[in-house]
Amino acid sequence: MSELVMFNxxxxxxxxxxxxxxxxxxxxxxxxxxxxxxxxxxxxQWTDAELQNGKRTGQLLxxxxxxxxxxxNFASPANTSATVTARVEKPDGSNYGTVRTATVTGQNGGPPxxxxxxxxxxx
Numbered sequence: 001m002s003e004l005v006m007f008n009x010x011x012x013x014x015x016x017x018x019x020x021x022x023x024x025x026x027x028x029x030x031x032x033x034x035x036x037x038x039x040x041x042x043x044x045q046w047t048d049a050e051l052q053n054g055k056r057t058g059q060l061l062x063x064x065x066x067x068x069x070x071x072x073n074f075a076s077p078a079n080t081s082a083t084v085t086a087r088v089e090k091p092d093g094s095n096y097g098t099v100r101t102a103t104v105t106g107q108n109g110g111p112p113x114x115x116x117x118x119x120x121x122x123x
Contacts, residue, residue, distance in 0.1 A: 002114040003102035005086050009122045012062035014096055016119060017087045018046075018070060019054040023103075025080025029072045031055060036065045056089075060119060068117040074106035081105040084115040 020029045031046030046055045051070065060066060070084050083103045088096040104113040 002116060003084075003104060004116050004118065005084075005100040005102055006118045006120070007086075007088050007097060007100070008120045010060060010088055010119050011090050011096060011122055013059045013091045015059060015089045016057040016066070016068065016117070017054055017085075017089060018051060018056075018068060018117065019085045020048075020051040020070060020072065021083045021085065022052075023081040023083065025074065025076030025078065027072055027074045027076070027080065027082055027106075029070060029082065029084075032069045032071070033057065034067045034069075036067065060088075060121060062121045062123070065121055066119040068119075070115040070117070071112050072104050072106070072115070073112045074110060075108050077108050079105050079107050086117045088119070 028048045029051045032042045033044040087099045090096045102115045
């Protein structure tokens with residue numbers, strides 16, 4: 001199962017903040033940040049520790065669009081959950097739009113769950 005989070009008309013030079021917060025039970029998360037540029041090579045990869053502490057991107061430029069895959073693997077024998085929070089910060093430091101969250105649930109032996117964050121920049 002996967003979740004989709006989307007931001008449209010993101011202002012030039014904004015920043016994306018992504019954080020994964022566990023609700024209980026062991027898990028591991030990884031993040032992969034892509035610029036839509038006709039290649040499948042990630043720009044940056046984020047570790048579990050970076051995502052738990054809240055990872056912030058560099059400036060997002062209006063000449064490109066972006067995607068982030070946050071992959072969560074659960075290690076508990078019981079169902080546990082984690083919440084992925086995405087916030088776009090405008091150049092002046094205020095929030096752009098609504099903070100988006102996706103809560104995912106899984107257990108050891110289940111497939112990894114992906115939360116995909118799409119950022120469509122303003123023209």
